[in-house]
Amino acid sequence: MIQPIQVLPLPTVNMQVLRASCSACSMHQLCLPMGLDEADMTRLDAIIGRRRRIPRDGTLYRMGDLFTNLYAIRLGHFKTYQVDVGGEQQITGFQMAGELLGMDAISADRHHCDAVALEDSEVCEIPFPRLEELFGNIPTLLHHFHRMMSQEITREQSVMLLLGNMRAEQRFAAFLVNLSSRYAARGYSPTNFQLRMSREEIGNYLGLTIESISRLLSRFKKEGWLRVNNREIEVLDPAMLKSLAAGSGSC
């Protein structure tokens, strides 16, 4: 991916103003501009104001913040989580490049969760009111936007299935299979990748404790299904993981 050379005049952190361009972005086959022709992509580019860098552990938005933008992840990884009244956090998703953040905020005009970068990341800011104006003129864009929202709904339904019905082993296998396929869709190896999140974050997402995750990793390693080195994962037996995730663990 070609990065324009930058001269940085004392940049305020997080506020790097770089022209975002969908046509030049390697993610445009997965992201919002999918399927647009040159002309329409230019019109989309015109409303995307700037790219914004978020450092590791930096917050993109917080629950309760006024909703003005959607964010397309251009680079890096994020987590989103809700905080309940008791202060407990529940991670509702891990997002990677090409995915859209903030769709849950449309309903109440305020963000419904926190979004935090798991590593140094970059997003494209998409002012939602201007995007809505574009919808009237580019039906393809609108349709694809609906697909992305719908996809978020089905993704969450799958997590509900996971949290409601699966045992620990199955949850964790499903988690790995999911990551694997998403990396594959981005042209990365489905068998060798880095976990960008801590054991604790994985556990939180899966409704398990950090200790359980650690034990599962150890066991999967011992069984020869994985090679594990800190956050470096090598999947040795993808078929086995898939069958575990499908629930045929004990059969």
Next chain:
Amino acid sequence: MIQPIQVLPLPTVNMQVLRASCSACSMHQLCLPMGLDEADMTRLDAIIGRRRRIPRDGTLYRMGDLFTNLYAIRLGHFKTYQVDVGGEQQITGFQMAGELLGMDAISADRHHCDAVALEDSEVCEIPFPRLEELFGNIPTLLHHFHRMMSQEITREQSVMLLLGNMRAEQRFAAFLVNLSSRYAARGYSPTNFQLRMSREEIGNYLGLTIESISRLLSRFKKEGWLRVNNREIEVLDPAMLKSLAAGSGSC
């Protein structure tokens, strides 16, 4: 609600062709036409083809069915559930009048779950391609549609929080509080209502067993927080339920 008098010429079940009219529907303040003026509501009415009756336990659509329509519930209650490879079902939601069914199907052009009526019900069929055409002309409608999809996303996130973080008692209290507030929004009593779903379905939804639900009901009754008679619920201590749902159960 005024029902037009019908002469029924050997109606095929489920295929009752009745003109649906948003303007005459008591749910239009909650449903898709929310906020539309007379003229736009008429245009929406024009594309809504028919009302369809679904008897108790009748299937509105099945996972894998081609996606052609959204459905607005006019009357009655539904459940949606996913079936995993092992044949286990996970209920992903209970829907009531004024709510929209089928939004999860947009992403893949096929339904992603089954929708089944919990009692004799009626829906309005909304052909999605025609709705999309309308979006170009009625920005208010589009915006509200986005709010409804977004609301579904936040709803599911709350269920993830529930399934991932809460203990049984808290889950069940949250479930009751949720039902209560939805009935209130529809002008029904928030303290006296009928459960339309079985104990087993509640348990499935909450990631618990039927026995646990039964025990929780007995305990809530014993504590004096509820009066229970089969599926008839009377909430005696709404504040207590809310505080349980918020996680201050043991404090």
Next chain:
DNA sequence: CGTTCTTTTGATGATGCTCAACTGGGGTGG
């Protein structure tokens, strides 16, 4: 090299599941 945070591993225990028996209401047929 020490400090701190993350992860691993072990021992113990509680929450909620499984299995089983029983109750009660509603419908059916004698």
Next chain:
DNA sequence: CCACCCCAGTTGAGCATCATCAAAAGAACG
């Protein structure tokens, strides 16, 4: 009308899974 069945729900006893608590071992960082 009553006997019976069937299904949904209730209640109890024992147990498994995963959480909790504790301690030690590795990484990461200055």
